[in-house]
Every structure is written in structure tokens, then in C-alpha cells.
Amino acid sequence: MSNFFRDNPDILFHMEHLDFSRIVELKEDGFADRDRFPEAPTDLEDAVDNYRRVLDIVGDIAGGYVAPRAEQVDRTGARFADGVVTYAPGTREALERLRQAEVMGFTLPRRYGGLNMPKTVYSIAIEMISRADASLMNIFGLQEIADTINKFGSEEQKQRYLPRFCEGSVMGSMALTEPDAGSDLQSVRLRSHQDEDGIWHLNGVKRFITNGCADISLVMARSEEGTTGGRGISLFIYERDEHMRIRRIEEKLGIHGSPTCELQFDDAPAELLGRRKMGLVKYTMSLMNGARLGVAAQAVGIAEAACREATRYARDRTQFKKPIHQFAAVYEMLTCMQVDIEAARTLLYETSRIVDIKEGLEEKAERHPESARDIAGAVKRYTKLAGVLTPMVKAYASEVANRICYDAIQVHAGVGFTCDFPVERLYRDVRITNIYEGTTQLQVVAAIGTVLGGGISELLSAYEEEYDFSPVSERFAQAEQLRRDLEAAVSAVKQAGDPAFQEYHSRRIVETAIDAVTGYRLCIDALYSERKRKVAALFLARAVHRCRTRLEIILSGDRNCMDFHPEIIAGFPE
Amino acid sequence: MPLKIIVTVKQVPDTHNVSGDAMKPDGTVNRAALPAIFNPEDLNALEEALRIKDTLGGTVTAVTMGPPGASEVLRECLYRGADDVVLLSDRRFAGADTLATSYTLACAIRKLGDFDLILCGRQAIDGDTAQVGPQIAEKLGINQFTSVSEVIDVSTDHITVRRTIESGFEILRSGLPVLLTITSDANEPRPPSAKRAMAYKRIGRQACQGDFDEAYIQPGVCGPLDFIREWNADSIGADPQRCGLSGSPTKVKKVQNVVLTASDSRKVPNTDADIAKLIHDLIEENILG
Numbered sequence: 001m002s003n004f005f006r007d008n009p010d011i012l013f014h015m016e017h018l019d020f021s022r023i024v025e026l027k028e029d030g031f032a033d034r035d036r037f038p039e040a041p042t043d044l045e046d047a048v049d050n051y052r053r054v055l056d057i058v059g060d061i062a063g064g065y066v067a068p069r070a071e072q073v074d075r076t077g078a079r080f081a082d083g084v085v086t087y088a089p090g091t092r093e094a095l096e097r098l099r100q101a102e103v104m105g106f107t108l109p110r111r112y113g114g115l116n117m118p119k120t121v122y123s124i125a126i127e128m129i130s131r132a133d134a135s136l137m138n139i140f141g142l143q144e145i146a147d148t149i150n151k152f153g154s155e156e157q158k159q160r161y162l163p164r165f166c167e168g169s170v171m172g173s174m175a176l177t178e179p180d181a182g183s184d185l186q187s188v189r190l191r192s193h194q195d196e197d198g199i200w201h202l203n204g205v206k207r208f209i210t211n212g213c214a215d216i217s218l219v220m221a222r223s224e225e226g227t228t229g230g231r232g233i234s235l236f237i238y239e240r241d242e243h244m245r246i247r248r249i250e251e252k253l254g255i256h257g258s259p260t261c262e263l264q265f266d267d268a269p270a271e272l273l274g275r276r277k278m279g280l281v282k283y284t285m286s287l288m289n290g291a292r293l294g295v296a297a298q299a300v301g302i303a304e305a306a307c308r309e310a311t312r313y314a315r316d317r318t319q320f321k322k323p324i325h326q327f328a329a330v331y332e333m334l335t336c337m338q339v340d341i342e343a344a345r346t347l348l349y350e351t352s353r354i355v356d357i358k359e360g361l362e363e364k365a366e367r368h369p370e371s372a373r374d375i376a377g378a379v380k381r382y383t384k385l386a387g388v389l390t391p392m393v394k395a396y397a398s399e400v401a402n403r404i405c406y407d408a409i410q411v412h413a414g415v416g417f418t419c420d421f422p423v424e425r426l427y428r429d430v431r432i433t434n435i436y437e438g439t440t441q442l443q444v445v446a447a448i449g450t451v452l453g454g455g456i457s458e459l460l461s462a463y464e465e466e467y468d469f470s471p472v473s474e475r476f477a478q479a480e481q482l483r484r485d486l487e488a489a490v491s492a493v494k495q496a497g498d499p500a501f502q503e504y505h506s507r508r509i510v511e512t513a514i515d516a517v518t519g520y521r522l523c524i525d526a527l528y529s530e531r532k533r534k535v536a537a538l539f540l541a542r543a544v545h546r547c548r549t550r551l552e553i554i555l556s557g558d559r560n561c562m563d564f565h566p567e568i569i570a571g572f573p574e
Numbered sequence: 575m576p577l578k579i580i581v582t583v584k585q586v587p588d589t590h591n592v593s594g595d596a597m598k599p600d601g602t603v604n605r606a607a608l609p610a611i612f613n614p615e616d617l618n619a620l621e622e623a624l625r626i627k628d629t630l631g632g633t634v635t636a637v638t639m640g641p642p643g644a645s646e647v648l649r650e651c652l653y654r655g656a657d658d659v660v661l662l663s664d665r666r667f668a669g670a671d672t673l674a675t676s677y678t679l680a681c682a683i684r685k686l687g688d689f690d691l692i693l694c695g696r697q698a699i700d701g702d703t704a705q706v707g708p709q710i711a712e713k714l715g716i717n718q719f720t721s722v723s724e725v726i727d728v729s730t731d732h733i734t735v736r737r738t739i740e741s742g743f744e745i746l747r748s749g750l751p752v753l754l755t756i757t758s759d760a761n762e763p764r765p766p767s768a769k770r771a772m773a774y775k776r777i778g779r780q781a782c783q784g785d786f787d788e789a790y791i792q793p794g795v796c797g798p799l800d801f802i803r804e805w806n807a808d809s810i811g812a813d814p815q816r817c818g819l820s821g822s823p824t825k826v827k828k829v830q831n832v833v834l835t836a837s838d839s840r841k842v843p844n845t846d847a848d849i850a851k852l853i854h855d856l857i858e859e860n861i862l863g
Contacts, residue, residue, distance in 0.1 A: 039772035053775060054768045061765055101765040115768055 004067075004128040005059025008304070010342055011124055014349050015055070017528050020048050023118045023353065026360025029367065037110045051121045057101050058125045066094045066132035073133055074425050077256035080249040085213035091257045094136055098168065105166025106143050108150055112158060113166030119290075119359070120352040123297040127348075130301025134429035135257030137298045138210050144290040145172030145218055149237065152274035152283050157237065161216060173214035174287055175206040175238075175263060182208075183442055185220070185280055186230040190265065192221035200236060200272055202243075202265040208250070210436070212261025215240050218287065219270060220279050235279035235287075236270035243268035254428030289386070291437045292394040293352060299401035299433040300344050306401075306408035306426045307337040313412050313421070324411075333411055337404045339538045344397040346521040347514070351389040358382035385459060388450035389517070391443035396514045398434035405430045447513070448506040452490055456513045457483065463520050472526045472533060478540040479519035485547040486512045489554050496557070504562050508550040515543040575730050577632035577690040577750075579623045582679055582710070583616040583651060585644040586700045612647045615695030617763040619756040623693045624655045624764065626728050633657040635686060639667055639678055645779055645802050652774040653766035658799065660686070661779060664806035669819030672701070676709030678817050681810040683714065691733070692753040696721055707755035717752040723759040779804045 005011060024047045033040035041047035069090030076088040087095070098104060106122050108114025117125075122143070130137040146165035150158060164170040181188040190204030202221055206212065217238045224232035238244070243266050250260040274283055311334055314325035324330045361379045365372040405427040409416035416423045434440045450456070460483050469476035489509050493502045522536040566572050587608030598604045623634045636651035638644050639662040648659035662682050670678065683692065692714075694707035704720070711718035724736040726745065734747040738757060780801040807814050815821060842852050856862040 038774075039769045041772075049775070050772045053771050057766055057768050057771060065765075097765060100767070102767045102769045 002063040002067075003056065003059045004063040004131055005055045005124075007063065008128075010345060011055075011127075013525075013529065013532075014345070015052060015124075017525070018120065018349060018353065020044065020051070020118070020120075023120065023356045023360060024048070026357065026364055027116060027118055029364070033110050033116070040110060040116075051117065054103065054115060054117060055121065055124055055128070058103055059128050061094075061097050061101060062128040062132040065097050066129060066136055069094060070133035071422065071425065073135060073257040075256075078249060078259035080246070080259070083246055085246060085249060085259045085261065087259070088257050090133075091136060091139070094133070095139060095168070098140060104143070104168035105146065105162070107147055108143075108162055108166055112150070112162035114162070118352075118356040119293065120349055120356055123293060123348055123352040126294050126297035127301040127304070127345075130298040131305045133257060134298060134302050134426070135255040137294070137301070138255060138258035139171060141291075141294040141298065142172050142174070142211060142214075144287060144294060145174055145216070147290060148218060148283060148287045149273065151286065153237070157271070157273070161237065165216075170215035171211060173209055173211040173217045174291070175209045175212060175217045175219040176284060177208045178205060179207045183439065185284065186233070187228070188220055188222055188233060190219070190221045192223045192234065192236060192270065193225075200270050202236060202238060202268045202270050204265055205247075206263040206265070209261045209263055210258055212263050213246055213259055218273065219265070220284055223276055223279070230280040231277050233279040234276045235273045235283045237273050238265075238268060238270040241268065252432075254425070254431055288437060289355075289390045292390050292443070293348075293355060295433050295437045296344075296348050296351070296393045296397040299397040299430065300341065300348055302426050302430045302433070303337070303341050303344070303397075303401035303404040306405045306423055306430070307334070307341055309421065309423050309426070310334060310337065310408035310411040330411060333407045335538065337407055339535055340400040340404060342535050343518045343522060343539050344393070344400050346525055347389075347393045347518045348397060350517075350521050351386070351393045354382055354389055355386045358386040384450055384455055388447050388455050391438070391446035392510065392514050392517070394437065395434070395440045395443035395447070395510070396518070398430075399440055401430050401433055441507070444507045444510045447510045451510055451513045452494065452502070454490070456517060457487060460516060460520055463524065467524055467527065469523055469527075472523050472536065475526055475533065475536045475540055476523050478544050479516070479523050481544055482512065482516040482519045482540075482547050485551045486516045489551050492554050500562060501559065504559070505554050508554060512547045512550050515547050519543055577626060577630055577730060578688060579626060579632055579634045579691045579693065580683055580686060580689050581616070581620050581623045581634060581636045581651070581656070582692070582694045582706070583620065583636050583638045583647050584613045584695070584698050585610050585638065585640050585647045586613045586698050587611075589699045610643065610646070612650050613695055613698045615697060615756060615758055616647075617695070618758050618760050619693040619695045619754075620651055620654060620656065621761045621763040622725055622754070622756050623691070625761065626691065626725065627655075630728065630730065632690075635660065637662065637679060637682055637686075639663070639670070639675060641668075642779065645804075648802050649774055649777060650766065652777065652799065653771045654764055655767065655770070659802050661802050661804045662806075662810065663804055664817070666807050666814045666820075667818045669822060670817065671822035671824035672703050672705035672709060673823065674817050674821035676706050676713060677821060678807075678810070678812055679706065680710050680713035681812040682805060683710065685805070685810045690730070690750045692716075692751070694753065694755045696755045696757045704755065707753060711753040714753070717748045718754070719746055719748065719752065720755045721757050722754045723757050725754075725760070774799070777802055781806070782809060
């Protein structure tokens, strides 16, 4: 039986070196809870010790309980019959286990029965659960829904819903997507109207709803008749009753344990969350950003599982009278996989930390209105950073995780293509991570504005002020090179002054921004460990060339694809 | 009426990782050489107690005998839902065999006052004797069911259990109080609760000489407990001569880590001479004796 917290030296490294001081200060607000809740910490050290203990419990459940059930969950899958969705037995057992461990209200305040854990710790927990069974994350990781009620609901709504989430007696889902509103959520058509008594009712169809069979759903609906854009949309809390019918669940390539439902609402009573017309522009964006961070953690977890499977296989498998990991072709793949995981992880934890500070500052401004003015600047700065880093880490972690699972099968060769080894499941499960909660292409759209506006350069300057990079000067010089390439690329597209040119090169620019931030973070990690210096060296050696190539493409003024694609793509309308 | 349930637990060396210095020269286990863990079947006993409490209400009190470090298993009990814990710790308890251990535990249980159920793990993975539970029942003069693999039904005055026996099982019913020893088949122990683990992680020990204070725990109310009560031989009214090494007639000659490597069987002809030779061989190899 393994414990996915204790057996992961990289997670332990980050728990040792992550600076939780600001997060704890904001999250615990003078340690006011200590007199009311015996589990509340009394100081920083106590809080961080609590984080470790909770992760130890989740790591033990993930390694000892969830992982052994993952194969069966994948084979059985969630089922649908007579309008009822049934989880695989392993999913039910795992959820019961997590409920017993009282970790279902992970980030919610203690007064509603939650653990008041920061997002950074939640990301680590999601990562461990996903390493054990990616599909379980789609249920465990949906605590974002309760979190959204906590952020935007009325006190009465919070008291009514949140304790049930914390007890694990209800699950949540977010019902956003519709058949004709996927990436383009502004075009949702599901209608909501108020009856004479002021009660809202929902009518319409939602599709691709993860865990749509949940007891409580946040449903995005068009509340303003006659509108077509994002401003006519509100968010509703819907509690399952006979007015919502599940029409079917999807047959999918992977994450079989997670039911993906099509929902039909027929005059279903619901209550408004927060204010009218803010559904998409404020609440759903907040909900989605939380979910994106969760998916990034899920991707890192799946990649970790795949990398371990490949490494174990390469040690055990002998060809030409030696274990295959001794061949350069194999150890290079394994090394790249490990470096990419550590790169994605450091970016994930840094993003989570920034999200924690952003949310902590927002809560502080709400709790202590007298301080709102003083911290307004900091709120703005962290909101911008969280807004750009979240899509960046979602894009990066999910793309590298896909590549890692691809290579993990390659290391296994023929047997990796069979169902006798778990890598084929990981390969199928990881495929959704760069699609849902916005495809990688959409993450680029979400990030590009701030990247072009210089937001990443500001962040890198802040790192330069905060840390002394002289002990790792050689590595840091390479990281600075990435920064210069990013800035050169940004100014080149700006100078071109052509929106189509900018759109065409935006992925290259965002990828360079990701490499630059990750390169800086790995240099920071390298300040604490000799091994991390090597990880940084391996990452930066490749990143320098990637970024240089991207920059050269941009500087060359390349427009070939923009100009030629109608003639090149077969059957493309002229 | 809520039930009062007592669970006996033990911190044991992890015998899955036995090294060469697992035994001290005096024949007792060298606990320092092995990682200390919660005896696995005691976790099953605790789980069964907590399930009964979940159904019928009541209190679960965990008792362990051991050095101060053994209070870690009591913390683990609190993390999982025990209401109260007692550490029996005294230099005079050291080196106890099953007779002295059961005597000490029985004294402590008497001290705790009335009870309805005592749950023990079937056996500990260090000694593997399965004797302590039955000996406690004998000393307290109550019924016992050993090797219980399922609690079928329990009420405030009766209990029905399935008991594993060689090549089968039996279903037994008894009035309360009764002592059960629980096997690992009985249940899957629950994980520690995150909240309780944070609340009780720093709970300290406090030596108590006085009588048990009935008001100390309120049935059905979960903590928070202020400290782990620590009792010595005097506080439980035990005769020191019957405790620890001085109360232990068992003398361990040698502990060996035996790894069975033979893979095929040997056929012995059914003659008196061959059987006598087989028995002789087994004695030679210290398998019988």
C-alpha cells in the first residue's frame, strides 16, 4: 500500500519550500477560528502542519484505496438505465472513504463544516487523487461548485447548501455547456423565467455535463428575454427534483468513472445565485478558472502515474541483455517526462499560490471594508496574475501530460498498446484534459491579452526583486534569455499592428510566456536543491531553443498559413 | 441506553520488515529496531466498535499498555472517532507476556467501571498468540467470542456474531457484557478524519492517580478531549508482582525469521518407520518441539 503524498519526493520538496506565510495570514485572518474550532491552527507552523496531515490522509486514501479500484472503475464505468445514473462500485466506495475522512469541504470555511484549506493544498490533493483515478477527480474536484456558492451566494444560501457539501451528503455539478454553446458560452439558450411568486424556473437542454446527476447543480441560463449576448445570462442553483430528466450519458474515450450527462429541464424550480446578468461575466468565469486549476492538477496527477509506470517497466524489461532504461533512446524519454512533470508542478503550485493570495485579499476586503482601499492595488495585481497564469498552467500541464502519456506507451512498446498495462487507460484519460474547461486554443485566447500587455514581464521582475539568483547564475542567464525572447516576440506582433497576424502567432507567444515563467520558477526551486539545478538545466536547455525558434518564426513575419490555408485544406470553401 | 464499549489496542513493531536485531538478548522484542504501527486487527476491533456506536449510540474508550510512545496509537483512535483513551504506562509493566498483559488490561477495565462490550483484535502481529483477549474475558468472568468475522446484530442487551472456525463458521448469540476478538475479515477500518487529526494531533498525556471521573466523558458527545489519561500500576490497583516481566512465566528462547523456500512436496510412505523419521526430522529442524 503506498501513500501518494509520502512517496512523492517532489511534492514533499514543495511542501518544504513553499512559502505559505501570506496565504495563511489571509486565510486564517488573525487565527480567529482557534477559539471556536478545535481543528483550527494557532500559528503559521501549526497551519502548515495541518496541511501536511490532511495531505497525508488524502495521499493514503489515494494510494491505498482509490488506485487499486481504478482499473475496475474504468472497465465498469458509470452506467445509465431508466433515467438513472449509477456510479461504478469503486467510485461509490472511494467517495464514501473520502466522506469518512471529512475532506469533501476542502476549501470551505470552518463555520459551514469545511477544512478552510488553501487552493494550493487542494491542487496537491487533486493531483494525488487523479494519479490514483483520473475519473474520481471529476467528482472530488468539483468542490469548486460549493466554493462558488460560498463566494457569491447569500448567507442563507450558504447555510442551506454548504454544510451538506462538507458532510459529503450532496455532490455538485456545473451545467454550462449546451449543444450549440460549447466554447462560445455567450450563446446559451436554456431559458429561465420568474413566476408570479418570484420563483425562477428553468427550461431547456444542457449537454456534456460532468456529474450532471449530482444533487445540486449550478445552471447557467438566459434570464433576460430577447438578449443574445453574455449580459443576458444569470447563474442558478438547482436542486435535483422531478423537473429535470437525464436523457443519456456519453460513451467516452476515457474517464469512464465520471458520468457525462445530457439534461432536460422542464420548468425546473431554481434560485438565483448572486445578481442577475452576472452569470457568465462574473460567476461562471470565476467557477471556470477554479475548474481550470483543478484540471491542471488532474493532468499533473495522470502524468505522474504514467511516468511511474514507464519508469518501472523500463527497469524490469530486458532486451539485448540489459534493462531498456540503459539505452539513451529510453532514458531520454524518461528524463524528459520527469522534467516536464516537475516543470508543470512548479507552475501549478505557483499559480495556486497566486490564486490563494488573490482570493484571500478579496475576502479580506469584504470582511474588513476599512482595509479595502489600501489593498485595492494588490487585489488588482493578483487578479490579473491569476487570470493569466490559470489558463497558462491549464494549457501547459494538459499538453505535457498528453505527451508524457504518449511516451509512456512508447516506453512500454507493444504491451503498452494492450489492456494488460495501466498506461493505455492513462493515455485515454489524459486526452480530455486539454479539451474540457476550455481547449488549449481557448486558454491561449484567455491568456494572450495580459501577455501582450506586459503582465508576465511584471511578474518576472517581481521574482528578480524577491530572489537572489547568483547561486544559479548560469541557469538564470538562460531564463533571462527566455524573457528577452518573449518581450521581442510581443513587440514584434504589436508593431505589425495586424489583429489577424497577432491571432495567428498568439499560441507561440503564450507558449514562450509559459516557458519563461516556468524557467524562472525552476531557477527558484534550484536555489534549494542540487537536484533541482539539474532539472532546471534540462528544462532550460530545451526551452531556450523552443523559444528562439518561435521568435524567429514571428520575426520572419511568417503569414504563410494565414495566406495559403484555403488552398491547402482540401474542400475548404474559397 | 447508549452502549459503553472498550477497545484494547496495541502498538506493534512492523513485522513485515524484520531485521537481524529484532530480538534483544533477554528474548523480548527489540522495538527500537522496527517501525511501530497500529496492530492491524486492533484497527478492525476499533472499526467494529465505532460502527456499533454509529448505530446504537454510546462511547468508545480505547485502552493500550505500552511505553509513552504508544500514545500514538491512542491518537490514531481519536482521529478515527474514539471518545476517550487511556494509556497504561509504567516501567513495571515492561516485558509482559500474555498473562501479565491481560491481568493489567483487566485491572484497567475494572477501573473504567461498567461496560457492555470489549472488543480486541484477534491477535497482534508481533506475538501472534491470540491469547490476550480470551484471558481478559476469563479474568473479568464474562462471555467471549473469539475470531469474530461479522457482527450480525447488536442491541443494548444482546449481540449475534459470526465466528470463524476451522473449515467453517458458527453463529453465536450472547447477552451483554461480552468480549469479542475481531478478525481482519470483519470490516475495512475507516480512515482518520482530517478534522479530528488536526484537532487531536498535539493532545498530550497526563498522569492520573485518582478515581475515574464519570463526568469526564459525556456519552454521545464527541470531545474535544483535553488529554490522554495515563495510568500506572498503582492507579489501576494492580499487584506489581503480577505485571510485566515479574508476572510473566513465558520465557522466549529465540526469535527467528523463517522464510519458507521449499516449493514442492515430499511424499512420506504410510509406515510407522517413515512417520517416526518425519517426526524426528521436524524436531531436528525445530519445526516441532
